[in-house]
Amino acid sequence: MDKALYISMTGAKNNMMAQAAHSNNLANANTTGFRADFAQARSMGVYYGDGHPTRAYAMTENPATNFVPGPLIETGRDLDIAIEGEGLIAVQDRAGQEAYTRVGDLSVDANGILRTSTGLPIIGTGGPISIPPDQKIMISNDGIVSVQILGDGPEELAQVDQIKLVRPVWEDIEKGEDGLIRLKDGGIAPVDVNVTVAPGFVEGSNVNTIHEFTEVLSLSRQYEMQLKMMQTVEKNSESSSKLLSQS
Template sequence: MIRGIFSAASGMIAQSDRINVMGNNLDNADSQGFKSDTATLRSFDEELALRTTDAVPVGTLNAGVHVSGVETDLSQGELQQTGSSYNIAVNGGGFFAVAAPGGQTLYTREGDFAPDASGYLALPSGQRLLDSTGAPISAAGFRLAANGAYTNDAGQTGTVPLYTGTAAKRTDGFFDLTGAQGATGSVLLQGYVEKSNVNTVTDMTGLMEASRAFQSCQQAYNTGTDTLDKLVTQVGSLR
């Protein structure tokens, strides 16, 4: 009985995690360059059941389920023309390098850049786009070729690079890249942004399925705890 309660509780936790992941996807369905996530479930390792009298194996027991990890879908999102010469979209693989206000280099597919207070290309949240030398790029008269070469009215010339590597999504939506190196074979489009690759139909369907599974686990948990309560308080009580 205790094992059944534990299994039901683990199912509730796992489904709650799935709901949170899919809910976050739907919340960011309109976020530029957002990449959707999927929670992967797997069962806990099975335990060998033994007879209490002589320890002879009688079979295995599954101890429940848990979220083993969250995988990010890095597939291409739809490209949308904006008409703004500051916006840039990636058609292909790779990430932009941007500088956080504290100086840390982060990676992103978000491309809705605009001039910040100092006239540099930056995201709405303040991170400045970096060129291949690690310098911020002036937005004045910014002109970009498909291969990433750029010029501007501030006299800068250079390249807007793209990077690839082992990507790990951060809680703020940006990425950390392990073994970052230059990406090749991609095209940069000025005046476009890449939309989120969230499939709202898939996530809405999955959200309803996970909610029903959570409710089923909750019912099993309540049944188990109610039965255990009766076993402790009523069965075998002396009158």
């Protein structure tokens, strides 16, 4: 009976963990550039020394991230860009290291630094991109950032920098807890000149809301089943104790 209790206890715990993963996906269904996380469960043996496992427990894990591109949403805004097909935008994370994202709704802060909507600096050819005082900013398909300097005519555009665009192999990257994508070996991805962006668009989340909602409901039912199993084990234990006391 203690084995059944152990399985149902760990199952209930990991049902809650899986629910958290799917709920997070569901909560980010409208987040620009969000990549959904997968969640899976499996049984694991408990070993004490050599020999066969004495117990088995349930384990929920996040094996991978869904890197399928999301839908392109037209905004018409000059500072909005979306990766066309595969590829990533290089940004500087909170620790000052290079990381990657698909978030393309950009803005310029008070110091002239080009940033994502989450406040991360966009990396160019030599570090974070700095924009001089301007009347208009334009971003081309290859990521070149040009500005119309204050006082100049619309025909006089100055090239400021070029956004670093990369396309690493999906098997070599992973999404961190901060939502940013990095190489698994901690390296830096090289520039890929074949990656292009669509100006005036942003990429929506790739979350399938129907699937995520169904998974949350299914996990909720499984959690209830695990609790009923624990109650059954408790009743069986009480019955066994009564039988032993009568003998």
